[in-house]
Amino acid sequence: MLTSSKPDNDIFNLLETDLNKGFSLVVERYSTRLYWHIRRLVILHEDADDALQNTFINAWRNISGFRSESSLYTWLYAIATNEALALINKRSRTSAVSLDDLGTFFANSIEGNTWFDGDEAQVKLQNAILQLPEKQRIVFNLKYYDDMTYEDMSKVLKTSVGALKASYHHAVKKIENLLTGN
């Protein structure tokens, strides 16, 4: 279970004494979970790869100004989320696909994709998730897959805890209805 409870004090200490080594540790500790968060949003591996690298380049540029009072975890997730959304918006422009149709666009990218190995139930689930509005999709993913607390999510998405709880509740209901054919 990936949570923010794992302390990053060792990283903060290393960033203070040796910035390069400290940041290398940041990459090693966070790259996998950030990749999966991005991947679930952009679907394609190649796009997730690009967004992941951009995330860490962005983080590296701003690491000197990062204050240890904030959480490294939520800070990185916020950057990753923005990079994923930027990529999605760019794709909608280059593919001439409206943001409303992106769900269908992505759904077509799932089946037959080399880097997708899910059964029929998983295909249906991923298609259902893609039908959610963008922000609700992010909330669902962060809660369902990353088991992020609402407090952390609030910092990542700059949304109140109450709104996030409501969003997740509605997202789960929608997905359940789509999966059961209601």
Next chain:
Amino acid sequence: MKPNDKIPEGNPFKVPESYFREVNKKIISATAGNDMHETHKSFRISLRQFLAIAASVAVLALLTYTGSMLFSPGHESLSLNDNPSETYPEELVNDIDLIVLEENAVSLDIPEGRSGMNNQDIVDYLVQEDIDINDIYEQL
């Protein structure tokens, strides 16, 4: 992951073999591994040194200018005047001296009532009579 009977668990997405090891190397070489921050740090250090040198030169120049003004002949406003009374108004000097006088009158411990006057009366008398303060100092 929150258990939900209707929503299947698991991760259907895959990555190429050794992907995470390779991408970590790529990221590190593009960031922490290419001394970008070191370059910036050394730039900041040399800039700091330059500013320190510039500040020192400015201070030295100011001191030199100030010194030349202080010790140049005919420059009055910044000179160390041996006779401050010639610079400051007489009234101001007398006011200051009155405070000193009052303090000295107290230290003389003249019992009140002996002469019929208290210390403040004596000071007031002296001021009224326009006694030269320096004459009084000579008596103390």
